[in-house]
Amino acid sequence: MKGNSITKVLKTHMGVLITLLALWVFFSIASPWFSSVYNVLNILNHMTITLILSLGMVFVIASGGIDLSVGSILGFTGIVMAMLLKANVPIILTVLIGFAVGGGIGALTGLIISKFRLQPFIVTLGMLSIVRGLALVLSRGLPILGFPPQFTRFFAGTVGIPTNIYIMGFLVILVTIIANRTKFGIYARCIGGSEKSAILCGINTTKIKILIYMMQGLFAVVASLIFMSMMDAAEPLAGLQTEWLEAIAAPIIGGNSLSGGVLTVFGAVIGALILSTIRSGVNVLGVQAFAQQLFIGLIIIISVIVDSLRQRKKR
């Protein structure tokens, strides 16, 4: 039974697994340094923010939606929490407030989307700008530097390996359980697969959508905590660059379909791994850093083509 489902997971992700493997083989041959323990940890370390954002995104995508505002929530909650820390608010309280703010913004997004029956794209595009604006206004555009060491050590310290990798691992397990073992996981997919069916079966789709976007907000806060701790700074423009894009790209590369109904946490993990591997490999090869974006873009397009071909074959 158990063994069955593992082979099934491997089978459905064959394409991305082969891609990942090919990239590893290629970069390892190109540079012996690539597969060193140090670099592997580096790859994992650098994928934490992308993957943690993706863990919320898989539910959004499964429900047939998209959330463009995660980067902004990351930036804004970072500023809020930094200001609280600077005002000597206890760390625990600061983090809780951060979660409340991030979760609240997400819940509001979900509420607007479901109550007014709007396209998630346009609502989260609006939120992207609003929340980023809030971050800039609140911080006057300036970064906030220097946090208590207990804080940064918890979210981006080292206990054998970087602590953020533990956090990421824990969240991957948590989300896998939510996705596969709870009603919420089924309902998120059901909304994306056939919202009509969900409604006919008496599922409160409004509530589920609010929860989905709220959860995405919470994950943005976790990502923000790690970002702040890595930098020892909160940037109003944090999460503006490729972070939010990769948070969408990683699940898609891993087989989560933008048309909804499909949810694979494993796929998102592999997707994030592929992105981080390219980033690192390109660095190791000494190619201009700017070229990374180019490769990542290519991988995104190719994986979407593969997804569409797979869907067409089904029909």
Added chain:
Amino acid sequence: MNQEMLLQMNNIRKTFGGIHALKGVNLDLNSGETLGLIGENGAGKSTLMRILCGIEKPDSGAGEIRFENQEIKIANPRHAQELGIAMIPQELVLVPQMTVVENIFLGRETVNRARFLEKREMIETTEKIMRDLQSEYIDPEAEVGNIPKADQQVVAIGRRLLQGGKIFIMDEPTAAFTEKETKNLFNIIRKLCSSGRSVIFISHRLEEVLEICDRISILRDGKMITTLLTGKGVDKSTLIYHMVGSEIKEEFPKIEVERGRELFKAENIAFHTNQGKLVKNINFSIHQGEVVGITGLVGVGKTELGQAILGLRHIFEGTFYLDDSEIHLNNPIEAAKIGFGYVSEDRRGEGLVSDLPSLHNMTINSLKKISRNGVILPKKERELGGSVALRLAIKKEYLDMEAQQLSGGNQQKVVIVRQIIRDATIIIFDEPTKGIDVAAKREVAHLIGELSKERKAILLLSSEPREVLGISDTIFVLTKDGMEGPFSRDNIDYEQLMAIEFGKGPTEQ
């Protein structure tokens, strides 16, 4: 048989904008029985069932619905579902990306005390439900989108069973089924009934209705004509007699036209329907000024034939000829170039750009005619569109209204105007009078006649035998066994047409 009355619908009336769809219909259903509900298209079957499912409300005042000996008002579909009235629609509302278990338990998942899903338990229950319903194994963990349509229907029934369904309404459930799948469904129906549940079986396949139903209710023109006990003396011709009635109305006055040379010919065409059924040996030709009507039950492949001609559907065999030379069309663009025009069955989805004014909708595929150097000349557009619209009695003020604001009949005219402006020489009409009122139906029929007067070759695909009989010069009937015809309009009458449509073979049982 258990003769307890489960449902009674008394004197149900329903009016849509002045048209009486149901004129005081009575229907009763015992527990443990299968009731057949038959009637022509538009007789009121769907409306009656939509009322039972809470999708439509009956006209107030008259009528009552009694369920388990209590008068009830069905507020909405959810309410109907809670009562145990379970519609198994033609288009199944399953989630294709989810597994059989997930679909069956959707909205009523079993969880343990920690609120985690009891997967094992749900799988076992699913297996049991499926085993009780049918002998063949369906993997509870298969994705629903990947299992055959017939199995999907079993899943849909399973879901309704779990939800506590008491009345199962099946609307044309066997339309896409093979014989074996149909037999399987009948076994399921028998099992449902023997466990005290009831089935309302709506179908155009009379031999199936005769086989599976205990009683058969026949609707005609919004009235319940009779309810017959299946058995001695009740056969297909009895049913057709009651469905058709005696009066034949001259609904569609025919315009007589001298026909010209042969313009289009289909030779030995074979293609697959949307349900994957093979249709083959399609042969017919259309002359200038001729209206060729192809009728047949819903789902038999008429729309798909139209698509095959336009290059929208792959054909396995055969050739199309235009003016005696072979044509091989790959897409509708090529088809339009050589003079094909198409009026889709799906007016809103495929026919019109609903937010554009009617005028733009009329000229949208003839922009060259109204522009100079790639720039549209609004004055010219208005002149051209306006003049054709005037001929078809489309009011001037409609030209600037968004297409979606027009009535169904006027929308259909807009689509037809488009083909006239384009100067299409062969026009394919797919269910041109679907969803429009009686007066508009006559107008559209008249228009088709007018077009034939202008030497156009016309192919009419319609599941309304009266309409085909009224407007066509040459008539074919597409059945699940192949295409019958040609019949000249003078040599065939309505009852003969119906008999062919419903299958000529001897009644089973």
